[in-house]
Amino acid sequence: MSASRRAFIAVAALSGVLGLAGCASINAPTQAVAAPVADAGLFFDDFSQRDAAGLAKDGWILRAKPGHPGIEGAAWGPDTVTLVDDIERPGNRLLRLVARTDGSVQGTAHAQLCHARKFFEGTYAARVRFNDKPAVGPDGDVVVQTFYVVSPLRFDFDPEYSELDWEYLPNGGWGDARTRLYGVTWQTVRIDPWKAYNQPLQLFRSVDGWHVLMMQVAEGKTRFFLDGVQLDQHGGRNYPAVPMSLSFNLWFSPGGLMPNSNALRIYQQDIDWVFHARNRVLSPAEVEAAVQAWRTNGTAHTDSVPAANPPLVSSCDF
16 A cells, blocks of 8 residues: 555544545535545645755755846845754754845845646645744844745736735835734736735734644635634635645845845745645644644655646746
Protein backbone atom coordinates (compact mmCIF):
# COMPACT_ATOMS: atom_id res chain seq x y z
CA MET A 1 0.00 0.00 0.00
CA SER A 2 1.40 3.41 -0.97
CA ALA A 3 2.20 6.08 1.61
CA SER A 4 -0.40 8.40 0.12
CA ARG A 5 -3.04 5.64 0.33
CA ARG A 6 -2.16 4.94 3.98
CA ALA A 7 -2.36 8.65 4.73
CA PHE A 8 -5.74 8.93 3.06
CA ILE A 9 -7.17 6.06 5.07
CA ALA A 10 -5.83 7.54 8.30
CA VAL A 11 -7.10 10.99 7.46
CA ALA A 12 -10.55 9.68 6.56
CA ALA A 13 -10.72 7.82 9.83
CA LEU A 14 -9.70 10.88 11.83
CA SER A 15 -11.73 13.56 10.13
CA GLY A 16 -14.39 11.73 8.15
CA VAL A 17 -14.30 14.27 5.38
CA LEU A 18 -11.50 13.82 2.87
CA GLY A 19 -13.36 11.40 0.64
CA LEU A 20 -16.13 13.92 0.09
CA ALA A 21 -17.19 14.18 -3.55
CA GLY A 22 -17.96 17.62 -4.90
CA CYS A 23 -17.94 20.91 -3.01
CA ALA A 24 -19.73 21.13 0.31
CA SER A 25 -21.80 24.17 1.09
CA ILE A 26 -19.81 26.73 3.02
CA ASN A 27 -22.61 26.75 5.59
CA ALA A 28 -23.26 23.00 5.65
CA PRO A 29 -21.55 20.24 7.64
CA THR A 30 -19.27 17.92 5.68
CA GLN A 31 -20.15 14.27 5.18
CA ALA A 32 -17.97 11.21 4.68
CA VAL A 33 -18.25 9.56 1.26
CA ALA A 34 -15.82 6.85 0.17
CA ALA A 35 -13.65 7.79 -2.81
CA PRO A 36 -10.36 6.60 -4.30
CA VAL A 37 -7.35 8.55 -3.13
CA ALA A 38 -6.51 9.36 -6.76
CA ASP A 39 -9.77 11.29 -6.95
CA ALA A 40 -9.36 13.05 -3.62
CA GLY A 41 -7.89 16.31 -4.92
CA LEU A 42 -5.55 16.79 -1.96
CA PHE A 43 -2.29 18.69 -1.68
CA PHE A 44 0.10 18.57 1.26
CA ASP A 45 3.75 19.48 1.70
CA ASP A 46 5.64 19.63 5.00
CA PHE A 47 8.86 20.84 3.33
CA SER A 48 11.04 17.89 4.31
CA GLN A 49 13.01 18.17 1.05
CA ARG A 50 16.77 18.38 1.43
CA ASP A 51 17.38 21.11 -1.14
CA ALA A 52 16.04 23.19 -4.03
CA ALA A 53 16.21 20.19 -6.36
CA GLY A 54 13.79 18.38 -4.06
CA LEU A 55 11.42 21.33 -4.12
CA ALA A 56 11.51 21.39 -7.92
CA LYS A 57 10.82 17.65 -8.07
CA ASP A 58 7.68 18.23 -6.01
CA GLY A 59 6.45 20.94 -8.38
CA TRP A 60 7.70 24.10 -6.66
CA ILE A 61 9.13 27.03 -8.64
CA LEU A 62 11.69 29.44 -7.16
CA ARG A 63 11.10 32.90 -8.52
CA ALA A 64 13.98 34.51 -10.39
CA LYS A 65 12.03 36.97 -12.55
CA PRO A 66 12.11 40.70 -11.75
CA GLY A 67 8.96 42.74 -11.36
CA HIS A 68 6.01 43.43 -9.09
CA PRO A 69 5.79 43.53 -6.10
CA GLY A 70 8.78 44.83 -4.16
CA ILE A 71 11.58 47.29 -4.82
CA GLU A 72 11.83 48.02 -8.54
CA GLY A 73 14.99 46.53 -10.01
CA ALA A 74 15.78 44.39 -6.95
CA ALA A 75 16.51 40.67 -7.24
CA TRP A 76 14.21 37.72 -6.61
CA GLY A 77 16.04 34.63 -5.34
CA PRO A 78 17.34 32.11 -5.96
CA ASP A 79 19.38 32.04 -2.72
CA THR A 80 16.52 33.64 -0.77
CA VAL A 81 14.56 30.36 -0.50
CA THR A 82 16.11 27.66 1.68
CA LEU A 83 15.22 24.54 3.66
CA VAL A 84 16.39 24.38 7.27
CA ASP A 85 16.19 22.09 10.27
CA ASP A 86 13.59 23.04 12.86
CA ILE A 87 15.51 23.68 16.09
CA GLU A 88 12.26 23.58 18.09
CA ARG A 89 11.23 20.18 16.75
CA PRO A 90 14.15 17.80 16.04
CA GLY A 91 13.67 15.88 12.81
CA ASN A 92 11.32 18.48 11.33
CA ARG A 93 12.25 20.68 8.38
CA LEU A 94 11.08 24.19 7.48
CA LEU A 95 10.85 26.24 4.33
CA ARG A 96 12.58 29.57 4.98
CA LEU A 97 12.09 32.74 2.94
CA VAL A 98 14.82 35.36 3.35
CA ALA A 99 14.66 38.99 2.20
CA ARG A 100 17.67 41.26 2.60
CA THR A 101 18.53 44.88 1.96
CA ASP A 102 21.24 47.43 2.63
CA GLY A 103 18.98 50.25 1.47
CA SER A 104 20.16 50.11 -2.15
CA VAL A 105 18.44 48.51 -5.13
CA GLN A 106 21.46 46.34 -5.94
CA GLY A 107 21.70 45.27 -2.30
CA THR A 108 18.06 44.21 -2.04
CA ALA A 109 16.65 40.73 -2.71
CA HIS A 110 13.17 39.27 -2.21
CA ALA A 111 11.94 35.66 -1.93
CA GLN A 112 9.08 33.81 -3.62
CA LEU A 113 8.05 30.19 -4.07
CA CYS A 114 5.10 29.07 -6.26
CA HIS A 115 3.37 25.85 -7.23
CA ALA A 116 1.30 24.92 -10.27
CA ARG A 117 -1.55 27.09 -11.45
CA LYS A 118 -4.33 24.61 -10.73
CA PHE A 119 -5.86 25.66 -7.40
CA PHE A 120 -9.35 27.13 -7.19
CA GLU A 121 -12.19 26.35 -4.80
CA GLY A 122 -11.83 24.40 -1.58
CA THR A 123 -9.85 24.75 1.64
CA TYR A 124 -6.36 26.25 1.96
CA ALA A 125 -4.16 26.25 5.05
CA ALA A 126 -0.54 26.79 6.05
CA ARG A 127 1.41 26.88 9.29
CA VAL A 128 3.57 29.99 9.11
CA ARG A 129 5.98 31.78 11.42
CA PHE A 130 5.83 35.56 11.09
CA ASN A 131 8.59 37.74 12.51
CA ASP A 132 8.23 41.26 13.87
CA LYS A 133 11.98 41.90 13.87
CA PRO A 134 14.75 41.23 11.36
CA ALA A 135 17.09 38.33 12.04
CA VAL A 136 20.02 40.65 11.30
CA GLY A 137 20.34 44.42 11.48
CA PRO A 138 18.17 47.34 12.61
CA ASP A 139 14.38 47.19 12.42
CA GLY A 140 12.10 49.55 10.52
CA ASP A 141 11.68 48.52 6.87
CA VAL A 142 8.18 48.00 5.47
CA VAL A 143 8.36 44.26 4.87
CA VAL A 144 5.46 42.07 3.67
CA GLN A 145 5.19 38.40 4.73
CA THR A 146 2.62 36.34 2.83
CA PHE A 147 0.70 33.17 1.99
CA TYR A 148 -1.55 33.48 -1.07
CA VAL A 149 -2.99 32.12 -4.32
CA VAL A 150 -2.94 34.21 -7.51
CA SER A 151 -3.52 34.20 -11.26
CA PRO A 152 -1.58 36.37 -13.74
CA LEU A 153 -2.58 39.99 -14.28
CA ARG A 154 -2.62 39.99 -18.08
CA PHE A 155 -3.41 43.68 -18.41
CA ASP A 156 -4.78 46.59 -16.37
CA PHE A 157 -8.13 45.74 -14.76
CA ASP A 158 -8.04 42.18 -16.09
CA PRO A 159 -11.54 40.77 -15.36
CA GLU A 160 -10.13 37.27 -14.82
CA TYR A 161 -7.52 38.36 -12.31
CA SER A 162 -7.94 36.32 -9.11
CA GLU A 163 -6.06 36.56 -5.83
CA LEU A 164 -6.63 35.55 -2.20
CA ASP A 165 -4.02 36.81 0.28
CA TRP A 166 -2.70 36.61 3.78
CA GLU A 167 -0.26 39.53 4.22
CA TYR A 168 1.53 40.53 7.43
CA LEU A 169 3.08 43.99 7.81
CA PRO A 170 4.92 44.06 11.16
CA ASN A 171 6.21 47.60 10.54
CA GLY A 172 3.03 48.91 8.94
CA GLY A 173 3.13 50.61 5.58
CA TRP A 174 0.93 51.80 2.74
CA GLY A 175 -0.03 54.96 4.56
CA ASP A 176 -0.62 53.37 7.98
CA ALA A 177 2.22 52.80 10.47
CA ARG A 178 0.30 50.26 12.56
CA THR A 179 1.31 46.60 12.69
CA ARG A 180 -1.40 44.57 11.01
CA LEU A 181 -2.41 41.28 9.38
CA TYR A 182 -4.38 41.52 6.15
CA GLY A 183 -6.75 38.99 4.59
CA VAL A 184 -7.52 40.25 1.08
CA THR A 185 -9.77 39.08 -1.76
CA TRP A 186 -9.30 40.75 -5.13
CA GLN A 187 -11.49 41.54 -8.09
CA THR A 188 -8.93 43.34 -10.26
CA VAL A 189 -6.17 45.95 -10.17
CA ARG A 190 -4.06 48.40 -12.14
CA ILE A 191 -0.46 48.55 -10.90
CA ASP A 192 0.62 51.95 -12.27
CA PRO A 193 -0.94 54.26 -11.39
CA TRP A 194 -2.24 52.12 -8.57
CA LYS A 195 -5.98 51.46 -8.42
CA ALA A 196 -7.33 48.32 -6.77
CA TYR A 197 -10.73 46.74 -6.35
CA ASN A 198 -10.53 44.41 -3.38
CA GLN A 199 -11.95 43.63 0.05
CA PRO A 200 -9.57 43.55 3.03
CA LEU A 201 -9.83 42.41 6.60
CA GLN A 202 -7.32 44.05 8.91
CA LEU A 203 -6.24 42.72 12.29
CA PHE A 204 -4.34 45.53 14.05
CA ARG A 205 -1.96 43.67 16.34
CA SER A 206 1.24 41.68 16.30
CA VAL A 207 1.04 38.09 15.12
CA ASP A 208 4.75 37.39 15.68
CA GLY A 209 5.36 33.65 15.93
CA TRP A 210 3.69 30.50 14.62
CA HIS A 211 0.13 30.59 13.28
CA VAL A 212 -2.19 28.47 11.15
CA LEU A 213 -3.69 30.56 8.34
CA MET A 214 -6.74 29.11 6.60
CA MET A 215 -9.21 30.04 3.84
CA GLN A 216 -12.46 28.33 2.87
CA VAL A 217 -13.41 29.16 -0.73
CA ALA A 218 -16.82 27.97 -1.92
CA GLU A 219 -20.18 29.12 -3.30
CA GLY A 220 -19.11 32.72 -3.86
CA LYS A 221 -17.68 33.23 -0.38
CA THR A 222 -14.19 33.26 1.12
CA ARG A 223 -13.78 32.79 4.86
CA PHE A 224 -10.53 33.65 6.67
CA PHE A 225 -9.44 31.79 9.81
CA LEU A 226 -6.49 32.50 12.11
CA ASP A 227 -5.59 29.68 14.51
CA GLY A 228 -9.04 28.17 14.14
CA VAL A 229 -10.97 31.41 14.70
CA GLN A 230 -12.93 32.93 11.83
CA LEU A 231 -11.99 36.58 11.30
CA ASP A 232 -14.05 37.55 8.26
CA GLN A 233 -16.12 36.48 5.26
CA HIS A 234 -15.83 38.04 1.80
CA GLY A 235 -17.90 37.55 -1.32
CA GLY A 236 -19.45 39.17 -4.36
CA ARG A 237 -17.21 40.49 -7.11
CA ASN A 238 -14.02 39.71 -5.14
CA TYR A 239 -14.48 35.94 -5.55
CA PRO A 240 -11.84 34.19 -7.69
CA ALA A 241 -12.72 33.54 -11.33
CA VAL A 242 -9.92 31.28 -12.62
CA PRO A 243 -7.39 28.73 -11.29
CA MET A 244 -4.50 30.19 -9.32
CA SER A 245 -0.98 29.22 -8.26
CA LEU A 246 -0.19 28.51 -4.61
CA SER A 247 2.51 30.92 -3.39
CA PHE A 248 4.55 32.37 -0.56
CA ASN A 249 6.67 35.50 -0.78
CA LEU A 250 8.62 37.96 1.36
CA TRP A 251 9.32 41.42 0.00
CA PHE A 252 9.99 45.07 0.76
CA SER A 253 7.36 47.66 -0.09
CA PRO A 254 8.43 50.39 -2.55
CA GLY A 255 9.24 53.55 -0.62
CA GLY A 256 9.31 51.56 2.61
CA LEU A 257 13.03 51.06 3.15
CA MET A 258 14.53 52.86 6.14
CA PRO A 259 16.03 56.19 5.06
CA ASN A 260 19.69 57.01 5.58
CA SER A 261 20.76 53.49 6.49
CA ASN A 262 23.19 51.25 4.60
CA ALA A 263 23.30 48.61 7.34
CA LEU A 264 22.43 45.09 6.21
CA ARG A 265 18.96 43.94 7.28
CA ILE A 266 17.77 40.34 6.87
CA TYR A 267 14.15 39.34 7.42
CA GLN A 268 12.85 35.75 7.59
CA GLN A 269 9.55 33.92 7.25
CA ASP A 270 9.23 30.18 7.95
CA ILE A 271 6.62 27.72 6.69
CA ASP A 272 6.10 24.35 8.39
CA TRP A 273 3.47 22.91 6.04
CA VAL A 274 0.87 23.83 3.44
CA PHE A 275 -2.44 22.09 2.62
CA HIS A 276 -5.24 22.25 0.06
CA ALA A 277 -8.43 20.18 -0.29
CA ARG A 278 -9.97 20.71 -3.72
CA ASN A 279 -13.70 21.49 -3.78
CA ARG A 280 -14.10 20.70 -0.10
CA VAL A 281 -14.93 22.91 2.86
CA LEU A 282 -13.06 21.62 5.89
CA SER A 283 -13.04 22.97 9.42
CA PRO A 284 -9.79 23.99 11.13
CA ALA A 285 -9.96 20.84 13.25
CA GLU A 286 -10.37 18.66 10.16
CA VAL A 287 -7.36 20.28 8.51
CA GLU A 288 -5.23 19.73 11.61
CA ALA A 289 -6.34 16.09 11.77
CA ALA A 290 -5.41 15.58 8.12
CA VAL A 291 -1.96 17.09 8.61
CA GLN A 292 -1.27 15.02 11.71
CA ALA A 293 -2.40 11.85 9.92
CA TRP A 294 0.00 12.42 7.05
CA ARG A 295 2.86 13.15 9.42
CA THR A 296 2.09 10.06 11.51
CA ASN A 297 2.19 7.95 8.35
CA GLY A 298 5.41 9.50 7.13
CA THR A 299 3.87 11.28 4.15
CA ALA A 300 5.90 14.43 3.56
CA HIS A 301 4.37 15.37 0.21
CA THR A 302 1.24 14.32 -1.66
CA ASP A 303 -0.54 15.91 -4.62
CA SER A 304 -3.67 14.54 -6.25
CA VAL A 305 -5.02 17.93 -7.37
CA PRO A 306 -5.48 17.57 -11.14
CA ALA A 307 -3.87 19.99 -13.54
CA ALA A 308 -6.08 22.61 -15.14
CA ASN A 309 -7.55 21.53 -18.47
CA PRO A 310 -5.91 22.77 -20.62
CA PRO A 311 -2.82 23.08 -18.41
CA LEU A 312 -1.93 26.60 -17.29
CA VAL A 313 1.61 27.97 -16.93
CA SER A 314 2.68 29.07 -13.45
CA SER A 315 5.03 31.94 -14.28
CA CYS A 316 5.87 32.76 -10.63
CA ASP A 317 6.38 36.45 -11.32
CA PHE A 318 3.56 38.15 -9.38
